[in-house]
Amino acid sequence: MASIPDEQVDIAIMHRCLVQITLDSIQKMVKRGIVEGVQLIDNSATITCKACKQAKATHKEIQKEHKALLSDALSEEIHSDVQGPSPIPSLGRRRYYVMFTNDFSCHTWLTSMRMKDETLTAYRAYAAWLSTQHGAKIKWLHSDSRGEYIGEVFSRFLAEQGTEQRLTMHDTPQHNGVGESLNHCLIECMHTFLIQATLPKSLWVEAAHFIIWLKNHSITRVLGDATLHEHLMGHKPNLAGLPEWGQRVWVHAGKSLKLGKHAALMHWISYDKGSSHAHRIYWLVIWSVTVERNVWFTANFTTVYTLPRPMHNQPPTSPVQGTPPPTDTTASSPDTSCITAAMDATTPSNIEW
Numbered sequence: 643m644a645s646i647p648d649e650q651v652d653i654a655i656m657h658r659c660l661v662q663i664t665l666d667s668i669q670k671m672v673k674r675g676i677v678e679g680v681q682l683i684d685n686s687a688t689i690t691c692k693a694c695k696q697a698k699a700t701h702k703e704i705q706k707e708h709k710a711l712l713s714d715a716l717s718e719e720i721h722s723d724v725q726g727p728s729p730i731p732s733l734g735r736r737r738y739y740v741m742f743t744n745d746f747s748c749h750t751w752l753t754s755m756r757m758k759d760e761t762l763t764a765y766r767a768y769a770a771w772l773s774t775q776h777g778a779k780i781k782w783l784h785s786d787s788r789g790e791y792i793g794e795v796f797s798r799f800l801a802e803q804g805t806e807q808r809l810t811m812h813d814t815p816q817h818n819g820v821g822e823s824l825n826h827c828l829i830e831c832m833h834t835f836l837i838q839a840t841l842p843k844s845l846w847v848e849a850a851h852f853i854i855w856l857k858n859h860s861i862t863r864v865l866g867d868a869t870l871h872e873h874l875m876g877h878k879p880n881l882a883g884l885p886e887w888g889q890r891v892w893v894h895a896g897k898s899l900k901l902g903k904h905a906a907l908m909h910w911i912s913y914d915k916g917s918s919h920a921h922r923i924y925w926l927v928i929w930s931v932t933v934e935r936n937v938w939f940t941a942n943f944t945t946v947y948t949l950p951r952p953m954h955n956q957p958p959t960s961p962v963q964g965t966p967p968p969t970d971t972t973a974s975s976p977d978t979s980c981i982t983a984a985m986d987a988t989t990p991s992n993i994e995w
Contacts, residue, residue, distance in 0.1 A: 648678075648679055648680055648681040649680050650682075650683050651680045651681070651683065652682075652683050652684070653665060653668060653669070653682050653683070654689045654691075656682070657689065658691075658693075662691065662693065662694055665688070665689070669682065718745060718746060718782065719781065719782040720744060720780050720782070721742070721743045721745060721784045722741065722743070722783060722791070723740070723785065723786070723822060723824070723825055724739070724740045724761055725738065725739055725741075725829075726738030726739065726755075726758065730843045730846065731844065732754065732844055732845070732846060733844050733848075733929065733931060734756075735756060736755060736756050737756065738754070738755040738756070738757065738758055739752055739753060739754045739847070739850060740755060740761050741825065741854075742764075742768045744874070745784075747874040749858055749870045749871075750824065750858060750870075751768050752850060752854045754847045758789075758790045761790040761791070761796070762790075762795060762796045762799065765783075769803065779804070779805075780803065781804075781805060781806065782805065782806050782807075783800065783805055783808065784808040784810075785807070785809060785810070786809065791807070791809065792809070828850060828853055831853045832849045832850055835849040835852075835888065838887075838888065839886075839888025839909065840888075841888050841909060841924065841926075842929075844929075845911070845924060845931075848911045848912065848924070848931060849887065851912060852887055852911065855913075857870065858870045858871050858874075859871045859879040859881060885939065886910075887910070887911065887912070888909050888910070888911070889940075890909060890910075891907070891908060891909070891921075891923070891938065891939050892907060892938040892940065893905060893906055893908045893923050893934050893936065894934070905938070907940075908923045908924060908925050908926070909923065909924040909926065910937070910939075911923065911931060919935055920933050920934075920935060921933065921934050921935070921937045923937065
């Protein structure tokens with residue numbers, strides 16, 4: 643029986659007939675005799691398959707780490723990111739927050755918002771703070787290309803301030819690495835705080851503000867052995883007596899009967915705007931946060947300090963449970979000994995800013 647000659651086939655046709663497998667695989671099968679009955683007309687030809695380009699296109703690889711020098715000046719570049727909406731509103735009915743991180747000091751400013759269109763208001767406040775407190779004007783604002791950053795009013799304000807925008811490509815949040823990475827760490831820490839304190843999830847904004855405060859008073863890989871606070875303010879932060887977020891404290895109950903209870907156990911949330919005498923307290927019974935001065939920490943979280951400490955970042959004075967409160971804590975001297983709450987693992991050990 644006469645043998646049937648091999649069919650001469652173009653490699654492009656074979657590529658389409660064999661479910662778009664690679665040219666190398668086709669050439670290998672024919673050359674090594676793995677398949678019979680066909681011979682390639684042009685074994686060394688290269689082709690461009692439009693169907694393969696359309697079906698197999700992927701994102702270009704993005705480097706996991708961005709290697710670049712820090713800015714030389716405080717206001718040279720600011721990184722920003724908006725997160726939300728949260729499925730659970732805060733006590734103030736807020737579902738969004740925006741962060742501004744200084745590239746020079748890595749210091750972060752966080753503002754919670756009810757709607758995303760409040761981003762410009764938050765940015766105005768941050769820019770004014772930099773200008774008034776540090777005499778700095780922002781040169782570049784680095785953010786993604788979402789609508790809250792590219793609106794006409796926002797763009798006009800940046801132009802009036804002489805600030806240039808550095809927008810990431812659409813669908814490429816990785817290029818806004820500083821903001822996205824910080825947001826990931828912030829959400830992890832918020833979850834940890836809420837679980838650790840067994841408090842309602844509606845306190846996520848209060849937790850976020852305190853976590854950012856802690857970040858600004860901690861070290862980071864970028865700055866090495868200096869805290870963000872020291873890099874920005876020029877002096878080291880004093881964390882003596884830092885309370886645990888959500889810990890139970892005694893709070894003066896205000897007007898009460900002479901024979902009634904004069905204090906109640908509530909939850910400590912944070913200092914109010916950095917004041918050493920004003921505490922933000924969460925009242926579980928009324929689902930509300932108030933600012934209080936008459937606060938005493940429970941004995942389980944107290945440490946005695948007898949040496950004088952500097953005035954800046956001084957934690958509030960706190961008498962021992964059962965002792966009468968001071969008559970005027972605002973007039974107390976920084977030289978006197980005080981009893982303050984001790985820090986007890988406020989952040990998970992695997993978080994690195």
